[in-house]
Amino acid sequence: MKILLKGGLVIDPSQGLEAALDLLIEEGRIKALGKDLPGEGARILSCHGLIVAPGFIDMHVHFREPGEEWKETIATGSLAAVAGGFTAVACMPNTRPPNDNAEVTRYILKKAKEANLCHVYPVACITKGQKGESLTEFGDLKEAGAVAVSDDGRPVPEAALMRLALEYAKNFDLPVISHAEDLSLARGGHVNEGLASAKLGLRGIPVEGEAIAIFREIMLAELTRTPVHIAHVSSKLGVELIRWAKEKGLPVTAETAPHYFTLTEEATLGYHTNAKVNPPLRSEADRQAVEEAIAEGVIDVIATDHAPHSPLEKFCEFERAAFGLVGLETALPLGLNLVRRGVISLSRLVELFSCAPARILKVPGGTLKEGARADVTVFDREATWLVSEETLHSKSKNSPFLGWEMRGQAVYTIVAGRLVYQRGKA
Amino acid sequence: MEFRHHHILDISALTPEDISYILETAANLKEILTRPIPKVPTLRGKLVAHLFFEPSTRTRLSFERAAKILSADVFNFTARMSSVEKGETLLDTVLNLKAMGVDLFVIRHSMAGAPHFIAQVAGTRVINAGDGFHAHPTQALLDLLTVKEKKGTLAGLKVAIIGDIRHSRVAHSGICGFKKMGAEVYVSGPATMLPSARETLGAKVCYRLEEALQGADVVMALRVQKERHGKDLFPSLREYARQFGINAERLALAKPDCLLMHPGPVNWGVELHPELENDPRSVILEQVTNGVAVRMALLVLLLGGTA
Numbered sequence: 001m002k003i004l005l006k007g008g009l010v011i012d013p014s015q016g017l018e019a020a021l022d023l024l025i026e027e028g029r030i031k032a033l034g035k036d037l038p039g040e041g042a043r044i045l046s047c048h049g050l051i052v053a054p055g056f057i058d059m060h061v062h063f064r065e066p067g068e069e070w071k072e073t074i075a076t077g078s079l080a081a082v083a084g085g086f087t088a089v090a091c092m093p094n095t096r097p098p099n100d101n102a103e104v105t106r107y108i109l110k111k112a113k114e115a116n117l118c119h120v121y122p123v124a125c126i127t128k129g130q131k132g133e134s135l136t137e138f139g140d141l142k143e144a145g146a147v148a149v150s151d152d153g154r155p156v157p158e159a160a161l162m163r164l165a166l167e168y169a170k171n172f173d174l175p176v177i178s179h180a181e182d183l184s185l186a187r188g189g190h191v192n193e194g195l196a197s198a199k200l201g202l203r204g205i206p207v208e209g210e211a212i213a214i215f216r217e218i219m220l221a222e223l224t225r226t227p228v229h230i231a232h233v234s235s236k237l238g239v240e241l242i243r244w245a246k247e248k249g250l251p252v253t254a255e256t257a258p259h260y261f262t263l264t265e266e267a268t269l270g271y272h273t274n275a276k277v278n279p280p281l282r283s284e285a286d287r288q289a290v291e292e293a294i295a296e297g298v299i300d301v302i303a304t305d306h307a308p309h310s311p312l313e314k315f316c317e318f319e320r321a322a323f324g325l326v327g328l329e330t331a332l333p334l335g336l337n338l339v340r341r342g343v344i345s346l347s348r349l350v351e352l353f354s355c356a357p358a359r360i361l362k363v364p365g366g367t368l369k370e371g372a373r374a375d376v377t378v379f380d381r382e383a384t385w386l387v388s389e390e391t392l393h394s395k396s397k398n399s400p401f402l403g404w405e406m407r408g409q410a411v412y413t414i415v416a417g418r419l420v421y422q423r424g425k426a
Numbered sequence: 427m428e429f430r431h432h433h434i435l436d437i438s439a440l441t442p443e444d445i446s447y448i449l450e451t452a453a454n455l456k457e458i459l460t461r462p463i464p465k466v467p468t469l470r471g472k473l474v475a476h477l478f479f480e481p482s483t484r485t486r487l488s489f490e491r492a493a494k495i496l497s498a499d500v501f502n503f504t505a506r507m508s509s510v511e512k513g514e515t516l517l518d519t520v521l522n523l524k525a526m527g528v529d530l531f532v533i534r535h536s537m538a539g540a541p542h543f544i545a546q547v548a549g550t551r552v553i554n555a556g557d558g559f560h561a562h563p564t565q566a567l568l569d570l571l572t573v574k575e576k577k578g579t580l581a582g583l584k585v586a587i588i589g590d591i592r593h594s595r596v597a598h599s600g601i602c603g604f605k606k607m608g609a610e611v612y613v614s615g616p617a618t619m620l621p622s623a624r625e626t627l628g629a630k631v632c633y634r635l636e637e638a639l640q641g642a643d644v645v646m647a648l649r650v651q652k653e654r655h656g657k658d659l660f661p662s663l664r665e666y667a668r669q670f671g672i673n674a675e676r677l678a679l680a681k682p683d684c685l686l687m688h689p690g691p692v693n694w695g696v697e698l699h700p701e702l703e704n705d706p707r708s709v710i711l712e713q714v715t716n717g718v719a720v721r722m723a724l725l726v727l728l729l730g731g732t733a
């Protein structure tokens with residue numbers, strides 16, 4: 001099957017490219033990139049006025065399968081991913097049972113193959129049962145298809161155990177992703193400590209808890225000389241520590257999520273459970289610091305931390321409500337807001353969504369070079385649409401952006417040379 | 427004046443004019459309590475449900491008394507959280523009771539925001555009778571009524587609140603209410619229980635008890651609980667009583683005509699010294715009476731009867 005993407009603005013930071021070019025895809029690979037490519041025998045997709053970018057990779061999603069299929073399945077999550085313009089996702093291991101052995105990893109890959117939409121990269125647990133006690137079989141998990149390890153949803157409680165994980169990961173070249181949270185400070189908390197906790201009368205989660213945990217991971221990266229990736233950075237203090245680590249030349253990378261540069265703790269006032277997320281939405285100063293860190297390159301990746309929950313977990317008392325929000329389908333327009341606000345360039349946005357996660361996870365993608373696997377995201381920067389329960393493809397609708405008008409939308413999502421999503425035809 | 431609120435969830439949603447209006451209404455209704463037969467037909471045919479998910483005899487009885495004086499019918503639903511955990515959600519409970527014709531829910535819940543959730547889903551009137559650490563608006567209103575009656579005004583008074591401020595809905599609503607009415611609020615107690623550095627509630631935080639008490643018009647002690655989330659917030663009740671308990675000597679720092687208040691029930695010998703039990707400055711029992719009057723006022727204002 002041949003596809004010719006005609007007349008789009010191709011933005012590929014991996015080749016320093018930003019030009020109006022045609023892109024020819026053949027047998028699942030990028031065949032050619034050039035002006036006025038011939039389209040004989042190809043399906044021609046008009047991309048005039050659209051951006052053509054290497055496929056977006058969301059390195060932090062929760063697809064809930066196995067175990068909580070009422071919230072999301074790998075099939076529904078994959079559909080939300082491609083509708084949001086993502087050609088690949090890395091799914092976190094806090095399923096039921098957790099992905100702490102090769103059998104679960106293989107199950108996830110089997111379900112992903114059945115869904116047959118985007119690439120699904122399983123992230124395996126660092127510790128058995130995510131209990132924070134002993135390491136999982138990294139070798140076995142990698143052979144089964146895991147691309148990284150993380151206990152996401154929970155931190156690895158002890159520095160000594162995290163040290164072992166970082167050391168052992170070296171044998172298998174497995175990236176280690178840290179959910180950086182000091183549980184003794186965060187436990188019992190529901191919102192940011194500060195305005196939100198004071199106004200809502202809820203126990204707060206202080207930013208210092210995140211900072212203490214990030215500092216520990218930085219020290220362990222120094223001790224073990226192993227890369228560590230910090231998930232969902234939400235605070236100014238966290239950003240400052242990562243900046244300092246990078247200046248020291250330590251192998252630390254970091255991601256944030258669109259809600260941390262878009263919303264503040266104000267969104268929780270009125271007990272809005274869709275804005276209950278961990279780490280919590282922070283102050284305006286934190287939001288600004290996260291935005292600046294994206295611009296500076298202190299934060300490498302935008303990932304969504306897509307965390308679906310049904311009304312059973314969200315339509316209830318705030319204290320009882322689960323943490324998390326769905327993000328796959330709103331990430332692109334919220335990212336484009338950064339471009340519109342002059343924080344970053346469009347090409348930097350593509351780097352954050354595509355090149356950087358590919359590099360950190362060591363998976364294919366992040367490029368449109370000839371011969372590369374044809375994972376391509378084509379999007380419309382300007383198209384406006386309303387976030388509603390009807391427009392979201394995810395099985396769960398727990399978005400704090402319901403009712404918002406978004407600007408920017410995926411038009412064609414191409415995975416390994418196959419058109420898996422087309423705007424208005426899902 | 428027209429009362430435009432459908433719910434009483436939080437003092438912060440009320441304007442000073444709303445509060446004055448509620449206090450006036452309560453002061454007028456209070457007369458009924460002194461009648462030989464304290465019963466009026468104002469809310470005949472209305473159904474008020476008291477949903478108490480946390481043990482609280484006093485507040486519940488106070489609401490019940492208020493509703494019955496006004497001739498409303500009353501449901502009392504007391505549930506231990508554990509029985510609710512067994513499967514019936516708060517939403518189920520509320521929708522079931524609503525289906526039986528409830529006009530107004532009075533709700534006490536250990537989780538902050540639970541009454542707000544009910545207000546959003548029930549389509550009835552809701553009064554918050556205390557939610558987690560968050561708010562206890564009827565307590566704040568009865569405190570304001572008590573002080574207003576005794577002092578004639580609220581503006582310009584110095585109010586000292588002593589004890590566990592951080593985990594107290596009484597303190598949260600109290601600070602908000604007194605400040606709205608123009609009083610100045612000082613808080614003191616063990617620093618582990620004072621508002622954290624980032625959680626200013628608008629009260630002046632004093633690490634020395636004397637600073638808060640000095641020249642105060644109102645001294646309010648709160649009931650203390652030693653443990654929160656499995657951690658002791660102060661070393662012993664003995665130390666609390668010695669360092670932070672209100673006794674005659676400490677009360678002498680306040681104005682001679684100060685009011686001594688407590689939301690009850692009092693741990694005598696901990697937050698208040700037993701020597702103050704019959705002190706003329708104490709208005710603790712007036713607070714209880716005013717609690718009934720304030721709750722009558724809110725029921726009338728929300729259910730649209732004529733006062």
Ligand SMILES: [Zn+2]
Nearest residue numbers: 152153179231
């Ligand atoms: Zn996490």
